[in-house]
Structure formats: C-alpha cells, structure tokens
Amino acid sequence: MIHQPNEQQRAGRVRWKRQPTPYERFMEEEGIPVVRGIGLNDVRELPLSPWTRLGGRGSYIQLDGTEGVWGMYVVEIPPRSELRPERHVYEEVYFVVEGRGSTEVWKESASRRQVFEWQAGSLFSVPVNCWHRLVNAGSSPVLVLAATGAPALMNIVNSTRFIFDNPFDFTDRYDDSLGYFTPKTELEPHPLSERAILRSNMIPDIVNCELPVDNHRSPGYKWFEPFMAGNHFFGGGGQQLPFIAEHQTGRYSKAHAHASGAVLVCLKGKGYTCTWPTELGTRPWEAGKGHLVKRQDYVPGGMVTAAPGGGNWFHQHFGVGKEAFRVLAIAGGYWWVKGKPGDDIVSNNADLEEGGRSIPYAQEDPRVRAEFKRALAEAGVEFRMPE
Numbered sequence: 423m424i425h426q427p428n429e430q431q432r433a434g435r436v437r438w439k440r441q442p443t444p445y446e447r448f449m450e451e452e453g454i455p456v457v458r459g460i461g462l463n464d465v466r467e468l469p470l471s472p473w474t475r476l477g478g479r480g481s482y483i484q485l486d487g488t489e490g491v492w493g494m495y496v497v498e499i500p501p502r503s504e505l506r507p508e509r510h511v512y513e514e515v516y517f518v519v520e521g522r523g524s525t526e527v528w529k530e531s532a533s534r535r536q537v538f539e540w541q542a543g544s545l546f547s548v549p550v551n552c553w554h555r556l557v558n559a560g561s562s563p564v565l566v567l568a569a570t571g572a573p574a575l576m577n578i579v580n581s582t583r584f585i586f587d588n589p590f591d592f593t594d595r596y597d598d599s600l601g602y603f604t605p606k607t608e609l610e611p612h613p614l615s616e617r618a619i620l621r622s623n624m625i626p627d628i629v630n631c632e633l634p635v636d637n638h639r640s641p642g643y644k645w646f647e648p649f650m651a652g653n654h655f656f657g658g659g660g661q662q663l664p665f666i667a668e669h670q671t672g673r674y675s676k677a678h679a680h681a682s683g684a685v686l687v688c689l690k691g692k693g694y695t696c697t698w699p700t701e702l703g704t705r706p707w708e709a710g711k712g713h714l715v716k717r718q719d720y721v722p723g724g725m726v727t728a729a730p731g732g733g734n735w736f737h738q739h740f741g742v743g744k745e746a747f748r749v750l751a752i753a754g755g756y757w758w759v760k761g762k763p764g765d766d767i768v769s770n771n772a773d774l775e776e777g778g779r780s781i782p783y784a785q786e787d788p789r790v791r792a793e794f795k796r797a798l799a800e801a802g803v804e805f806r807m808p809e
C-alpha cells in the first residue's frame with residue numbers, strides 16, 4: 423500500500439541502496455570475481471575462477487570511471503584447451519598478456535573459419551557479432567585481457583538473448599575476405615587530428631613494435647592509434663580510438679584532465695599514476711590537499727583508470743623503469759563527446775592557456791617533479807626531463 427502523506431510530509435523515502443545495472447547483474451550471474459578500484463598492479467595477480475559460459479578461468483575488471491560504459495575481463499586458457507565459441511553484438515578488443523594461441527572467426531552462415539595466430543603482446547579485434555573461439559594448442563597457459571562495449575549495450579537493451587543470440591549480420595564490418603586478419607604496418611594520418619593511425623585488425627606485438635614520435639604528452643613521446651575491425655564503440659568516426667604510447671625513460675607526462683572512461687594498461691617498463699579532482703587545483707600539495715591525491719603503481723600487465731568518479735580529475739603518468747614506459751590506452755569511443763557537430767574540439771593535450779586541459783610543467787606542483795626524481799633515484803634511473 424502506498425504511503426499517503428499529509429501536507430508537511432513527502433511520500434515514500436529519499437534514501438536507498440543503488441541497484442545493480444543489467445550489466446552488473448550479468449557479471450554477478452557469471453559466477454567469477456569482479457575486481458573494482460582505480461587500478462591494479464598486475465592482472466597476473468588476480469584471483470580467477472572457473473568460467474562456465476566462456477570456459478577457462480576468469481575475472482571481470484570494472485575500474486572506477488568506466489561503469490556503465492565499457493568493461494574488461496581477464497581469462498586464462500589452460501594448455502591444450504580452448505574457450506567456448508561465442509558471438510555478441512558488442513565490440514571486443516583482445517590483448518594477449520601471456521602465452522600463444524589462435525583465434526577462429528566465422529559468420530553464422532559461413533562454411534569455413536578464418537584462423538589467425540597470436541602471442542604475448544598481440545592486439546586484435548573480432549568483428550562485431552562474428553562467432554569466435556580462442557584456442558591454446560601449446561603447453562603453457564594463455565592469459566588474455568579483453569575490453570568490451572558490453573555494459574553500454576546491455577544497460578540499454580537489457581536482454582542477454584538480444585546480445586548473444588542475435589542473427590543480425592554486420593556486412594559492413596566483416597565480409598570474410600581473405601587477409602582480413604593479416605597484420606598491416608602502414609601508418610596514415612588521422613582524418614581530423616593528423617596524428618598517426620594504423621588500420622589493422624591484428625597487430626602481432628604492441629609491446630615491441632616501432633612507434634612514431636608524436637611529442638604530445640612528453641618530450642620524445644611516441645604514439646599511434648589502431649583502428650580495428652570497423653569498431654565504432656572503441657573509436658571510429660573520428661572519435662577516440664584505443665592508442666599505444668611510450669614515454670622515454672626518465673621522463674613523465676604533463677598532468678591533464680578529461681571525463682572518465684580511459685584506462686591505461688602498462689605494456690613495458692613500470693610506473694605510477696597520480697590523480698586528483700580538478701577542484702583541488704593545479705598544485706594540490708602546495709594547497710595542503712596532497713592527502714586527497716590518489717596513486718596507483720603498476721608493472722606490465724597492470725593498469726590504472728585515467729579519471730575516477732565522474733571524471734575531470736587531473737592525472738599524470740610516470741615511468742620509473744629502466745626501459746621506456748609503454749602503455750595501451752582504451753576507452754569507449756563516445757564517452758567524452760559534448761556539444762554539437764561542427765563545434766571546435768581542442769585536444770586535452772593542449773595546455774590550459776591554449777584552451778586545453780594540460781598543466782604545463784612550469785606550472786605544476788613542485789612536489790610532482792621532486793617525487794619523480796626520488797622514485798627514479800630509488801630505481802637507479804637517470805632523470806631526463808628538460809629544465
């Protein structure tokens with residue numbers, strides 16, 4: 423029976439517990455762990471559980487700031503076994519953390535399967551709603567990290583049958599042509615930013631491949647964006663693609679801010695990220711708010727969310743390894759879009775006085791550089807920032 427208030431009262435209550443979204447309920451029902459937080463040191467350290475639907479052992483990863491938009495999971499495929507085939511109308515990008523194996527891809531109606539091989543360091547994407555199966559024919563375990571657009575889509579349609587049992591054929595994404603998964607190496611300029619992109623549905627080794635110099639985030643910074651499998655959620659249409667970037671050893675990025683959604687996965691070197699709400703200003707330690715700055719350390723296989731909460735946290739990435747610090751950054755493509763078509767876009771990498779969202783080195787909190795120097799000294803790495 424509903425509560426009928428008198429004139430001084432409100433009906434019902436004003437406080438309750440947040441309920442799980444359709445995607446969160448789906449993750450719970452999968453019966454594997456769900457890891458949350460601002461990041462993690464190394465996916466190899468995660469507890470994994472047997473995964474009935476997909477096979478192998480897995481864990482979901484839902485970092486602070488990606489909720490409702492995109493999600494990740496890690497899955498281990500034991501030696502001489504394979505995952506169960508699946509298809510889904512959300513997009514998926516895979517990064518191989520350990521081991522080697524192959525992927526079979528086929529359309530519902532196809533008489534043959536395309537097969538391509540991968541190894542630790544490979545990045546690939548299976549075209550949306552194609553059947554696919556990951557196989558480990560070798561004698562050591564495989565560990566794969568996958569990123570998907572499942573949360574956004576599931577939360578809208580709220581039907582796992584629509585997601586996993588849908589006959590729609592995305593002919594514009596996949597035509598079963600031979601060579602679809604043959605790695606391409608030719609970089610081309612992004613149609614809008616003119617920075618480097620690579621159209622390739624499979625990249626054999628993003629940990630060690632050559633990267634072009636870009637200079638956007640630090641001196642000598644290298645960078646390119648892979649455009650894979652016609653993905654629309656992970657970029658496409660001139661929006662934010664995943665990217666692969668590298669800071670030279672002994673150097674660090676400018677602090678910058680943008681909406682939540684991006685996650686950096688460490689590929690090489692090791693490092694840490696500091697992040698703080700923009701309302702603390704450009705010099706949080708000097709303002710006595712240093713205790714509100716969050717820090718995540720990570721090694722290859724570890725990760726950090728770029729902006730927790732609703733976003734617009736400054737964040738700053740520091741490589742402290744002897745090797746250059748290389749990361750894979752992933753975000754759902756349309757997470758930051760504001761305004762209307764034709765509006766001017768200023769890169770987050772532009773400095774504050776250029777209308778961008780980056781704090782120039784000269785204006786940052788002195789504690790930032792001091793802390794970085796201390797971490798480098800501890801690791802025995804030379805400080806190589808220009809004055």
Ligand SMILES: [Fe+2]
Pocket residue numbers: 678680684728737
């Ligand atoms: Fe960022």
